[in-house]
Amino acid sequence: MNPRVRAPELKGRGWLNTGGKELTLADLRGRCIILDFWTFCCINCLHVLDELRPLEEKYGDALVVIGVHSPKFEHERDPKALAAAVERYGVHHPVIDDGDMHLWQQYAAKAWPTLAVVDPTGYLVASMAGEGHAEGLSRLIDELVAKHEANGTLHRGDGPYVAPPAPEGLLHFPGKAIELPGGNLLVSDSARHSVVELSPDGETLVRRFGGDRNEPFSEPQGLLALPQAIRDIIGYDVVVADTVNHQLRGLNLATGEITLVAGSGRPWRSTVDDHPHDALAADLSSPWDLAWFDDKVIIAMAGIHQLWWFDPIQRTVGVYAGTTVEALRDGPIPDVWMAQPSGLSATGTRLWIADSETSALRYVEDGVMHTAVGQGLFDFGHVDGPADQALFQHPLGVAALADGSVLIADTYNGAIRRFDPVANEVSTVDSGLAEPSDILVTGSGDVLVVESAAHRLTRLAPGVMKTVAGERHKTERPPSHLAPGEVTLDVIFTPAPGQKLDSQFGSPLRLTVSASPAELLLDGEGTTTELTRRLVLNPDVPKGVLQVVAQAATCDLDAEFGACHLTRQDWGVPIVIDTAAPSRLPLILRGMDA
Numbered sequence: 001m002n003p004r005v006r007a008p009e010l011k012g013r014g015w016l017n018t019g020g021k022e023l024t025l026a027d028l029r030g031r032c033i034i035l036d037f038w039t040f041c042c043i044n045c046l047h048v049l050d051e052l053r054p055l056e057e058k059y060g061d062a063l064v065v066i067g068v069h070s071p072k073f074e075h076e077r078d079p080k081a082l083a084a085a086v087e088r089y090g091v092h093h094p095v096i097d098d099g100d101m102h103l104w105q106q107y108a109a110k111a112w113p114t115l116a117v118v119d120p121t122g123y124l125v126a127s128m129a130g131e132g133h134a135e136g137l138s139r140l141i142d143e144l145v146a147k148h149e150a151n152g153t154l155h156r157g158d159g160p161y162v163a164p165p166a167p168e169g170l171l172h173f174p175g176k177a178i179e180l181p182g183g184n185l186l187v188s189d190s191a192r193h194s195v196v197e198l199s200p201d202g203e204t205l206v207r208r209f210g211g212d213r214n215e216p217f218s219e220p221q222g223l224l225a226l227p228q229a230i231r232d233i234i235g236y237d238v239v240v241a242d243t244v245n246h247q248l249r250g251l252n253l254a255t256g257e258i259t260l261v262a263g264s265g266r267p268w269r270s271t272v273d274d275h276p277h278d279a280l281a282a283d284l285s286s287p288w289d290l291a292w293f294d295d296k297v298i299i300a301m302a303g304i305h306q307l308w309w310f311d312p313i314q315r316t317v318g319v320y321a322g323t324t325v326e327a328l329r330d331g332p333i334p335d336v337w338m339a340q341p342s343g344l345s346a347t348g349t350r351l352w353i354a355d356s357e358t359s360a361l362r363y364v365e366d367g368v369m370h371t372a373v374g375q376g377l378f379d380f381g382h383v384d385g386p387a388d389q390a391l392f393q394h395p396l397g398v399a400a401l402a403d404g405s406v407l408i409a410d411t412y413n414g415a416i417r418r419f420d421p422v423a424n425e426v427s428t429v430d431s432g433l434a435e436p437s438d439i440l441v442t443g444s445g446d447v448l449v450v451e452s453a454a455h456r457l458t459r460l461a462p463g464v465m466k467t468v469a470g471e472r473h474k475t476e477r478p479p480s481h482l483a484p485g486e487v488t489l490d491v492i493f494t495p496a497p498g499q500k501l502d503s504q505f506g507s508p509l510r511l512t513v514s515a516s517p518a519e520l521l522l523d524g525e526g527t528t529t530e531l532t533r534r535l536v537l538n539p540d541v542p543k544g545v546l547q548v549v550a551q552a553a554t555c556d557l558d559a560e561f562g563a564c565h566l567t568r569q570d571w572g573v574p575i576v577i578d579t580a581a582p583s584r585l586p587l588i589l590r591g592m593d594a
Contacts, residue, residue: 007033007118008106010066012096014079016086019162023066023094025122030155032063032144033118034137037098037109039072040085041357041394041412043286043302043340044131044570045113047267049089050244051134055141056093061156062145067095070104072112073380073394075412084435084453086164088173088191090213093161105478110587111571117141120148120155128590130569132269136496136590143497170205171196171455175221176289176397176438177448178238180253185440186238187450187457188220195220195240195251202448202457209251209258216258218244222289222344224297226312234312236261239297241287248279248287248299248310261310262317263287268304269566274334276316284308284317289397291344293351293364300341300353307333307341307353307364321369326570327516327547328358328376336369338362339377343409343438347400354395354408361398361408361419372406372419373426376516377572378545382413382428390426392417397438397450409436409449416449416460430460479574481581484539489513489524491531491550493567493589499554502564508553513546520544520575531589537577546573550589 007025015022025033036052038045052065067086071077076085077099086095098104107116107127115133117126117140126140148154173191180186183200194210194217210217222241231237236250236259247263261279268285285303292298297310298320306322321333329337343354351364360374373387381391395417397409407429408417415431416439435453442448447460491511495501501508507529515521524535531550551568569589 005124007116007122007124008103010096011102012068013099014097016083016095016097017091017161017164018094021160021162023096023160025118027160028064028066029122030120030153030157031159032059032120032141032148032154034063034065035068035103035107035116035118036065037068037070037104037107037112037114037116039070039076039112040082040089041073041076041340042112043288046089046244047131047286047303048113048115048133049091051131053092055134055137058138059141059145060159062154063141064159065093067091067093068098068103068107069095070098070101070109070112073412075393075414081435081453084173087167088453089219090191092163093159101478110480110573111569117144119144120153126591127588128567129571129588130567131267132565132567133496133590135563135565136499136567139497139499167191167455169455170203171457173452173455174437174450174457175219175452176223176241177440177450177457178223178225179440179442180225183443185448185457186223186225188223188240190219190221190243190452193217193219195223197253198457200442202459207256209256214245216245216249216260217242222287222300224290224292226297227292230312235259239290239310239312241290241299243286243288243302246284246286246303248284248290248297250312261312261315268301269568274309274318274320276311276314276318279310279315279317282317288340288342289344291346291351293344293346298344298346298351300344302340302342302356305338305340305357307338321364324570325512325514325547325549326357326377327514327572328355328360328371328374330362330369330371333364333367333369343395343397345398345400345406350400352398352400352406354398356394356396356411359392359394361392361395361406372421378574380412382410382415384417384427385425387419387424387426397436399439399441399447401441407439407441407447409439411435411437411452416447433458479543479576480585481576481578482537482585483579483581483583484537484577485583487535487537487583487585489533489535489546489548490584490586491548491589492586492591493531493550493552494591495552495554496565496590498557499565500557502553502555504555505553510549510551512549515547516545517541521546535585537575539577541577543574543576546575546585547571548573548587550587552589 197206288302327337339357359380393412438450522536
């Protein structure tokens with residue numbers, strides 16, 4: 001990023017959280033700016049929103065955060081859906097709608113999330129991909145504030161954020177629901193940071209648990225009523241996935257007492273194996289849903305693309321399935337790849353999974369994961385028919401039925417879909433719903449849908465079936481053109497100010513590379529401890545996706561017992577083989593203007 005580069009102008013389809021005003025870089029001159037390239041389906045992007053909140057508070061009069069929403073899924077291109085997401089996730093800074101990916105290209109972003117830092121004079125000074133950059137950003141902003149205050153080029157003042165009207169109604173972006181003994185319903189009222197008990201009609205409030213961010217919940221999602229024998233031993237009835245706090249909590253329905261049962265509160269930044277670990281000491285990552293399977297609680301650990309297990313009696317946790325690589329690969333559960341698993345439903349010998357970022361329905365049986373419907377990270381749509389041709393769009397919920405079929409909350413298609421494993425076909429049960437995020441089949445056989453963006457529970461009429469002639473979509477990010485044969489993959493990483501690479505536990509660097517289709521990569525697959533890799537691309541495969549996972553461990557320079565930090569990013573880079581193209585692919589994990 002040397003010589004110095006002027007930041008490209010902020011041009012998009014529209015703005016949110018500005019009171020209708022369109023902002024330019026000239027309007028923000030004199031402030032430090034962080035541009036946060038995000039898409040609202042992406043769990044890592046949601047993590048970054050949480051990492052940025054303390055920075056916005058600390059540097060409120062000197063820093064402006066601008067969210068640049070560059071969508072992955074077709075549904076995310078809808079301005080109304082974006083406005084709902086900004087409200088849902090409590091985004092308290094301006095957001096520009098980059099629906100045509102113009103700014104994404106102008107700032108050379110290649111991953112969600114990507115952060116770009118602009119100094120008070122309008123120059124781009126840093127770019128970084130992934131999460132875990134809060135400490136480094138704080139140090140960088142400190143440097144920029146000191147420098148530009150001394151130069152007279154820093155101008156403090158009120159920011160451009162304009163708050164939207166306060167929401168009304170009983171529920172606000174509910175997430176998941178379960179039925180309690182006696183027929184009452186328990187709902188995670190995610191945007192109100194609470195768990196709500198409703199009467200069987202789904203509309204009458206019985207009581208509310210929590211209600212303020214972090215006291216004790218922050219955007220809770222999954223709920224699980226434990227077997228009675230387990231309840232009698234441990235003293236609580238329901239496990240709650242406290243998603244943004246990265247914890248599990250136990251809820252005693254008789255007393256209303258809420259107990260922390262798993263999670264340190266720190267987001268996952270390291271490795272955990274399948275062996276038992278102390279539940280309260282473990283770092284979790286956005287637990288999104290829960291199921292009782294194989295005599296333990298299974299956790300959809302959306303933030304790191306895995307399933308974990310939790311033993312409420314022994315108070316231990318471990319990895320159940322997945323490697324943390326974000327992609328779609330079946331096989332023995334320790335080796336599989338998932339992408340933001342967000343819905344679970346167990347029945348008999350099968351655990352069904354809504355794997356949202358691959359738009360897939362998957363299941364575990366006898367220690368092996370299978371894909372029933374779904375084709376990969378970038379293929380989605382609303383297509384019924386044979387399972388190998390059917391498509392979903394970012395499903396978040398799943399419910400196994402007594403007849404062996406499965407209902408899917410096909411969230412971004414606004415539909416409830418049904419998979420019939422006997423016929424091996426997918427059909428549409430209902431459509432026109434507002435981001436359905438979960439499905440509850442009650443003891444009496446009623447089907448309730450958590451219609452999240454409509455802030456309600458909806459009861460499906462019996463026998464409703466619709467035939468939808470839907471569309472097939474593929475994420476069309478601008479691909480990287482690369483020459484066939486030998487190319488160099490170069491992941492760029494510069495430690496944050498005041499940090500150095502941390503070698504006390506071995507190599508601080510790790511790089512894992514694979515490809516889809518696998519034939520694209522003739523050489524260079526695997527894991528090494530360097531951030532540069534020689535790859536050999538197959539000239540007979542015209543295009544594909546390089547899957548790159550990079551991480552770098554750093555520690556503080558200026559403290560006797562300095563903190564350790566792990567920066568990690570997972571790229572899926574679409575590439576096109578082109579004989580006239582470069583033979584180098586640079587990816588910025590963290591880059592600074594020299």
